Amino acid sequence: MKGTRSTLINSIATTLAALMLLACDSGGGAGGGSTGTASLSLTGAPVDSAQEVVVYIDGVEFQPAGADRVMFNFADTTGSCEVVDVQNPTQPCKINLMAYTGSDKVTLLDDVILPAGQYSSVRLILNDDPGHIILLDGKQFNLRVPSDAQSGLILNSGFLVTAGNHTDYTIDFDLRKSVHDPAGSSDYILRPALRIIDNSEVGALSGTIDPSFYTDGVCNGAVYVFDEGTPGAPDDEDGADVGSDPITTGLVSNDGTYEYSIGFLTEGDYLIAFTCDALADDPVVDNDAETVGFLSAATVTISAGSNTVHNFPLAPPQDSCTDDQQCSDGFSCWYEIPRGPSAGIRGSIEQPGLCWDNAIINSLN
Secondary structure: OOOOOOOOOOOOOHHHHHHHHHHHHHHHOOOOOOEEEEEEEEEEEOOOOEEEEEEEEEEEEEEEOOOOOEEEEEEEOOOOEEEEOOOOOOOOEEEEHHHOOOOOOEEEEEEEEEEOEEEEEEEEEEEEEEEEEEEOOOOEEEEEOOHHHHHHHEEOOOEEEOOOOEEEEEEEEEHHHHEEOOOOOOOEEEOOOEEEEEHHHEEEEEEEEOHHHHOOOOOEOEEEEEEOOOOOOOOOOOOOOOOOOOOEEEEOOOOOOOEEEEEEEEOEEEEEEEEOEHHHOOOOOOOOOOOOOEEEEEEEEEOOOOEEEOOEOOOOOOOEEOOHHHOOOOEEEEEEOOEOOEOOEEOOOOOOEEEEEHHHHHHHO
């Protein structure tokens, strides 16, 4: 079940290309005989509790507007995935999405021929046995897609293939939203949360987190990304179709570098927020602020083709003080803030302090 990280498709056989052209000429295509080329990749927004999330893929289906669908079947016949004329359900392509996070991606289709024209949807076709998950403790469980979640595999974002030109898209498979551990079940539930992105319109975001957030050793860090102006943001992940759910999230490395990287963000302004409570965020439950709290937030601008860097510093304190009464609500007076085993020293007349955000203090002690 391993060894799935190689590029899946390098070329399409001439005979398959000829079949696509024939379908187009017979009225099944979207462009009246003209063709373009397209590439399609897959990336994953990581989940906190797993070291591997492997999905088994049978193929990809494109739906031209007002024309017959175009199907590409996948199979793993020699330890790597390739396009085949007929898909073998016992040999699906197996992709560990945890190996392709941040700005990394794995190619599904590379420069394939498609009828030119408007397309209404793309469908990712999973195997009847859709995959497995390996948790951080090494335990492995099967993945299961409920019947009411099958529509999540269809991306209804329209796109255009122009004659003689190349189109390049990536499907973002958000694992934090997609993978669920239901009580009383021997399988993990996969409710696919996908978005499709035009690679010519995306940039990336990366940075570091101040190590002081990690001095107590219990910070499960993640950066949440919201559209600027999202009502109620920053907020936890709760699975709502509309509202304050993040567009995507990125985990913070806990290896002493405290780095994060989030790719495939379209141009625009975003609100980003850092939390130490990522592991406690149930993606289908509206958690309260005490369960999932955000310690720092900022607005960033993403530009296509470039990486925006934002480092989350320890939040600066407010005004000087000698006791908590002199601080705003939600702040307390500290001469020396607690860090790890140090309990800290409160502000006093003898040792005036500064007003610190209680959310920051709580993350440090």
